[in-house]
Amino acid sequence: MKKKLVSLLLVCIMAMMSLVGCGTKKPAVATQTPENQGKVLNIYCWNTEFQDRFEYFKKSGKLPADMKVNFIVTPSANNAYQNALDAALLKQDSAAADDKIDLFLVEADYALKYVNSDYSIDVINDVGLTKEDVAGQYQYTKDIVTNTSGVQKGVTWQATPGLFAYRRSIAKEVLGTDDPVKVQAALNGWTAFDAVAVKANKLGYKMLSGYDDSYRTFSNNMAAPWVDKNNKIVVDANLMKWVDQTKTYTDKSYNNKTSLWDTTWAKDQGPTGKVFGFFYSTWGINFTLLGNSLATPTTEGGKAEVGNGIFGDYAVCAGPQSYYWGGTWICAAKGTDDLPVIKDLMYTMTCDSATLKSITTDTQDYTNNVAAMKEIAASSFKSDFLGGQNHIALFSEVAPKIDMSKISPYDQGLNESFQNAFHDYFNGKVEIGVALDNFYKSAIEKYPNLSR
Amino acid sequence: MMKKKSKLVSYAKWGYIFLIPFFVTYLIFSLIPLVSTFYNSFFENYMVGLMKVGPKFIGIDNYKAVFLHSELLTYLKNTLIIWAMGFIPQIFFSLLLAAWFTDLKLRLKTGAFKTIIYMPNLIMAAAFSMLFFAMFSDSGPVNNLLTYLGLPSYRFLSEVAGTRGLIAFLNFLMWFGNTTIILMAAIMGIDGSLFEAARIDGANSWQTFKRITMPLIKPILAYVLITSLIGGIQMFDVPQILTNGEGNPNRTSMTAMMYLNKHLFSKNYGMAGAVSVILFIITCILSIFVFKFITNDPDKIKVKKKKKGGSL
Numbered sequence: 164m165k166k167k168l169v170s171l172l173l174v175c176i177m178a179m180m181s182l183v184g185c186g187t188k189k190p191a192v193a194t195q196t197p198e199n200q201g202k203v204l205n206i207y208c209w210n211t212e213f214q215d216r217f218e219y220f221k222k223s224g225k226l227p228a229d230m231k232v233n234f235i236v237t238p239s240a241n242n243a244y245q246n247a248l249d250a251a252l253l254k255q256d257s258a259a260a261d262d263k264i265d266l267f268l269v270e271a272d273y274a275l276k277y278v279n280s281d282y283s284i285d286v287i288n289d290v291g292l293t294k295e296d297v298a299g300q301y302q303y304t305k306d307i308v309t310n311t312s313g314v315q316k317g318v319t320w321q322a323t324p325g326l327f328a329y330r331r332s333i334a335k336e337v338l339g340t341d342d343p344v345k346v347q348a349a350l351n352g353w354t355a356f357d358a359v360a361v362k363a364n365k366l367g368y369k370m371l372s373g374y375d376d377s378y379r380t381f382s383n384n385m386a387a388p389w390v391d392k393n394n395k396i397v398v399d400a401n402l403m404k405w406v407d408q409t410k411t412y413t414d415k416s417y418n419n420k421t422s423l424w425d426t427t428w429a430k431d432q433g434p435t436g437k438v439f440g441f442f443y444s445t446w447g448i449n450f451t452l453l454g455n456s457l458a459t460p461t462t463e464g465g466k467a468e469v470g471n472g473i474f475g476d477y478a479v480c481a482g483p484q485s486y487y488w489g490g491t492w493i494c495a496a497k498g499t500d501d502l503p504v505i506k507d508l509m510y511t512m513t514c515d516s517a518t519l520k521s522i523t524t525d526t527q528d529y530t531n532n533v534a535a536m537k538e539i540a541a542s543s544f545k546s547d548f549l550g551g552q553n554h555i556a557l558f559s560e561v562a563p564k565i566d567m568s569k570i571s572p573y574d575q576g577l578n579e580s581f582q583n584a585f586h587d588y589f590n591g592k593v594e595i596g597v598a599l600d601n602f603y604k605s606a607i608e609k610y611p612n613l614s615r
Numbered sequence: 616m617m618k619k620k621s622k623l624v625s626y627a628k629w630g631y632i633f634l635i636p637f638f639v640t641y642l643i644f645s646l647i648p649l650v651s652t653f654y655n656s657f658f659e660n661y662m663v664g665l666m667k668v669g670p671k672f673i674g675i676d677n678y679k680a681v682f683l684h685s686e687l688l689t690y691l692k693n694t695l696i697i698w699a700m701g702f703i704p705q706i707f708f709s710l711l712l713a714a715w716f717t718d719l720k721l722r723l724k725t726g727a728f729k730t731i732i733y734m735p736n737l738i739m740a741a742a743f744s745m746l747f748f749a750m751f752s753d754s755g756p757v758n759n760l761l762t763y764l765g766l767p768s769y770r771f772l773s774e775v776a777g778t779r780g781l782i783a784f785l786n787f788l789m790w791f792g793n794t795t796i797i798l799m800a801a802i803m804g805i806d807g808s809l810f811e812a813a814r815i816d817g818a819n820s821w822q823t824f825k826r827i828t829m830p831l832i833k834p835i836l837a838y839v840l841i842t843s844l845i846g847g848i849q850m851f852d853v854p855q856i857l858t859n860g861e862g863n864p865n866r867t868s869m870t871a872m873m874y875l876n877k878h879l880f881s882k883n884y885g886m887a888g889a890v891s892v893i894l895f896i897i898t899c900i901l902s903i904f905v906f907k908f909i910t911n912d913p914d915k916i917k918v919k920k921k922k923k924g925g926s927l
Contacts, residue, residue: 253665426754611886
């Protein structure tokens with residue numbers, strides 16, 4: 164009898180619990196009904212960079228107070244971000260108004276894929292920016308997001324010329340100077356760069372941290388896009404130059420055998436690092452390098468100031484070959500119900516020179532306004548993190564030279580596969596031909612429409 | 616006639632009624648996907664970014680592509696090697712621990728042990744792999760320790776033996792507790808009088824283990840082997856995370872499921888379907904083979920014993 168009572172009790176509890184479950188779920192569903200239309204801004208992105216920049220839009224006071232902003236963050240490694248975004252975009256038409264994507268961010272590596280689709284909308288005719296609004300932006304930042312019929316589908320707040328960030332203290336030891344102009348003279352061209360690598364090695368330093376560091380300088384200077392008209396993958400001769408250089412650097416231990424973004428790579432940028440320098444882009448200075456250089460991270464109460472780790476020991480120069488890396492474009496998604504807010508956001512963050520100037524002076528990021536950047540370049544602005552250098556002056560020289568005519572929608576997937584396949588070769592595990600085979604295998608698995 | 620029927624209460628129908636939820640779930644979540652996998656494998660159907668290609672009926676072209684142009688067999692071999700590297704120590708330690716824990720002479724207090732050895736299985740495989748990825752990275756704690764001890768550092772995840780070894784070790788750690796508990800249950804199910812009789816006859820621990828425990832837990836061993844083999848063929852999360860989905864170095868730790876996952880990357884339902892069907896068939900064959908092989912054995916052993924007994 165007792166047992167029966169207990170089991171009855173258990174059944175009752177279970178039934179109640181399931182009912183309670185329903186009870187709490189129901190109101191949650193109710194809040195998602197589209198009664199408060201246009202009050203939710205859904206933003207797809209792959210890291211927190213835009214979230215930080217979004218504060219500037221909040222400060223401008225144009226964000227409606229009752230607007231709910233959702234950042235849906237998916238890291239971009241292994242195309243995870245694109246896959247998540249694609250899946251969401253394909254459901255865009257059937258999604259409830261507040262669940263629709265309003266804004267999404269794209270990178271240069273795959274911008275074309277979205278720009279040439281119907282899922283992104285015209286920033287001039289649909290969103291409502293004027294040609295005059297975007298006139299101050301770097302031309303290449305507009306070209307890259309312009310589709311085949313000449314419609315501009317995105318805007319960005321940054322221009323991203325590539326750079327070489329070196330350690331002042333190590334440069335002094337190796338080259339006898341830490342002056343950016345003189346260091347640039349010593350690093351001008353790959354022959355000079357290699358010569359410095361030899362010198363640095365003799366003094367116990369590594370020229371680069373890992374295999375992929377110099378990759379972008381080669382891949383941005385390819386003679387043709389990754390994929391030709393017949394959907395055939397073309398491995399550019401310049402990429403094989405990267406393979407040869409990196410193999411030499413690895414065998415002679417001019418690098419530390421790390422991979423991009425791994426923990427050893429990040430550690431190499433910090434106080435214990437023995438690496439001469441890192442290829443980076445403008446955003447990398449504040450978003451990655453600064454954090455990695457500190458002995459006590461800001462999350463543990465450290466301050467971003469001289470004395471904490473090697474803050475102030477870096478300086479930047481153009482490096483052996485001009486290139487660009489990354490850059491984040493803001494696209495409005497088809498079907499969004501928040502166009503007025505999106506217009507304000509795009510204007511404030513990419514056209515308003517006052518906002519762009521304050522982003523640059525606050526965060527050292529290089530922003531997308533030719534005149535404003537020239538102004539800062541000519542001013543007495545200096546970066547404490549870069550030991551008092553006015554790096555904006557350097558970038559305003561190299562930014563107009565950026566050439567993105569060789570990009571393809573496949574860049575991210577193919578670059579990742581290529582780098583990864585050749586790690587085995589650098590590690591001495593396979594011959595160069597096998598590495599190339601592995602690259603093709605991985606590439607065709609990713610993109611079945613391509614051929615060797 | 617009518618009265619007679621109403622008097623007979625049929626309980627059988629309740630059996631069917633209570634089975635309905637299982638069959639409905641099985642139909643929706645297992646059978647329909649299974650059949651649709653077969654169906655999909657005959658189509659060219661994939662996504663390139665936002666562009667959809669297919670579905671177009673192409674007969675057995677996907678199977679041809681798998682057999683002629685892919686290295687599924689290599690990946691299957693990788694899978695089996697890594698599985699065996701984990702399973703052999705697993706069955707060894709599980710048998711040893713199960714024998715010790717159930718041995719009445721040793722009088723071990725096993726409660727805490729049973730919990731501890733089962734612990735690794737409670738951690739998500741993904742989390743466990745992330746932990747190992749960090750621990751065995753080039754500048755991780757393990758390499759720091761090696762350097763501290765004056766040993767040369769070892770780039771675990773750049774070496775074939777290192778990577779396969781770590782995957783096998785993780786699988787071993789995660790599953791040996793589970794196997795131990797199953798084997799303990801099997802051993803405890805053996806009639807105690809058999810052990811007693813053996814002891815009276817003067818058999819030592821090894822003889823008891825070999826002649827009584829082992830033959831009697833054969834069916835359970837078969838069960839462990841089959842489940843582990845099927846689980847092994849589906850090995851995915853540990854190598855996927857440990858090698859970043861690439862099966863480094865030189866695709867030597869790429870398992871069959873990781874290869875399947877590569878096709879899902881581009882939503883290539885056709886190729887993924889073909890690979891799945893092949894894996895399904897292989898799993899079936901292996902299961903039947905192993906099951907037949909092992910479940911037949913106890914009878915043979917009995918026969919042998921009788922013969923031996925007869926000759927003595």
